[in-house]
Amino acid sequence: MGEPRTGEATAWEELPDHVGPPRLRAAQPFDDFYSREFASLVALARALTGSTTAEDIAQEAMIAAYRRWGEIEQLDVPAAWVRRVCANMSTSLVRRRAAEARALLRVGGLRREHTELAPLDEDFWLQVRRLPRRQAQAISLHYIYDLPVSDIADTLGCSESSVKSHLVRGRTALSRHLSTDDEASS
Amino acid sequence: MNLDDRARTASDALLAVTRDDVRVPDALDRLHHGRTSPVRTGLAALAVVALVVAGLGGVRWSAEHLRGSAPAAVAPSPSTRVDLAVPFSVVLPAGWSRQVYGSAQAVLHGPNGFYLEVVVDPSPATAASATTQKLTAESFARWIAARTDLWAATAVMTTVAGQQAWQVDLLFGPDARPSATCDGPGVDCLPLIRIPGVTLPLGLADGTAGRATIVQLGNGRLIAMTESGDSQHHLEEVVAAVQPVLDSITFDHS
Numbered sequence: 001m002g003e004p005r006t007g008e009a010t011a012w013e014e015l016p017d018h019v020g021p022p023r024l025r026a027a028q029p030f031d032d033f034y035s036r037e038f039a040s041l042v043a044l045a046r047a048l049t050g051s052t053t054a055e056d057i058a059q060e061a062m063i064a065a066y067r068r069w070g071e072i073e074q075l076d077v078p079a080a081w082v083r084r085v086c087a088n089m090s091t092s093l094v095r096r097r098a099a100e101a102r103a104l105l106r107v108g109g110l111r112r113e114h115t116e117l118a119p120l121d122e123d124f125w126l127q128v129r130r131l132p133r134r135q136a137q138a139i140s141l142h143y144i145y146d147l148p149v150s151d152i153a154d155t156l157g158c159s160e161s162s163v164k165s166h167l168v169r170g171r172t173a174l175s176r177h178l179s180t181d182d183e184a185s186s
Numbered sequence: 187m188n189l190d191d192r193a194r195t196a197s198d199a200l201l202a203v204t205r206d207d208v209r210v211p212d213a214l215d216r217l218h219h220g221r222t223s224p225v226r227t228g229l230a231a232l233a234v235v236a237l238v239v240a241g242l243g244g245v246r247w248s249a250e251h252l253r254g255s256a257p258a259a260v261a262p263s264p265s266t267r268v269d270l271a272v273p274f275s276v277v278l279p280a281g282w283s284r285q286v287y288g289s290a291q292a293v294l295h296g297p298n299g300f301y302l303e304v305v306v307d308p309s310p311a312t313a314a315s316a317t318t319q320k321l322t323a324e325s326f327a328r329w330i331a332a333r334t335d336l337w338a339a340t341a342v343m344t345t346v347a348g349q350q351a352w353q354v355d356l357l358f359g360p361d362a363r364p365s366a367t368c369d370g371p372g373v374d375c376l377p378l379i380r381i382p383g384v385t386l387p388l389g390l391a392d393g394t395a396g397r398a399t400i401v402q403l404g405n406g407r408l409i410a411m412t413e414s415g416d417s418q419h420h421l422e423e424v425v426a427a428v429q430p431v432l433d434s435i436t437f438d439h440s
Contacts, residue, residue: 031214043204055207055213114204120196143193
């Protein structure tokens, strides 16, 4: 199946199901996928970047999926693919944040506003972002999506033992920096 | 509160505010109608500059010079004059160099394979865009932004070296099909910008993102500048690396 073709798909979707070549029906599953996943994908990007550009990162990950939807939809868990792309884009962006911030200063008021989190919650994600890249990704996937270790491993493309290690180290660091009961009792 | 409780509270809060902030139908509509976000469309650039990311999957903005006669490479210097039909000066950081091709085209090469291409007196690359009206930076940028085979942000006004300019960000659309050869054999693209005296146009290669900035000079002439990357985010990296070079450009109107 080829990539969904935007313009044609829009027109065909208004016709009965039996009309039109089957490949064009791919547009609808993608839209469902998008509608189901996009908001949480933005949350993942925001968790990992803390940036008002989170929606753009999530959109870019979705665009990447859209461009290859014929392949992506064949995967066991298409969402895992797009989450991995989003997570990698987000942490890559973190490494470039100094440059991006300088660039965005030139743009002035074009940045999109978003609702602020409560200070306690914002501080939690700030500490997550200070973790090493893989730890931050594993922690974010674990808590935002409530994913088990095996699914995180599938998403990040690494072994379950690696994920366990990232989670343990990440959680230890977070407990220390956030002064939670875990740290107090340890 | 233990870490798990704190984490789940923070996650619930993040998901809740995100679902409130994000308008999924609008975002999906933007995707289907090929509109990239306007968030990063305002960085200043100069004329039409094509930044090619060599070594990362091929040429992006491409032109005949890439396979033409060997140009003269000039070592970087604190202030370098580029003698095109509209001459300009630029401060090239360490590791940068410039190449000049005739009187209409110059490429500023960065150390990481980036390059910024400057074209004097550019014009739209397709015959269908021919018009009897005088071409301006704004009309040129809007023509690019209106291309249905690209995903383009709205053209925005900016300034380059104190001159009014129009800038548009582009992404190779999923439905797009390369329609021209823009550089060496095997590299097809969507043609966008014609270079005076050069057969092959500048264009956007498959799967890449680009930024075109058209500068309107006081005497009515135009200069085009393009930058490109393997993705929108890579383009941002390119833009950030090139920005100091763009900021240092001054036109010699004498």
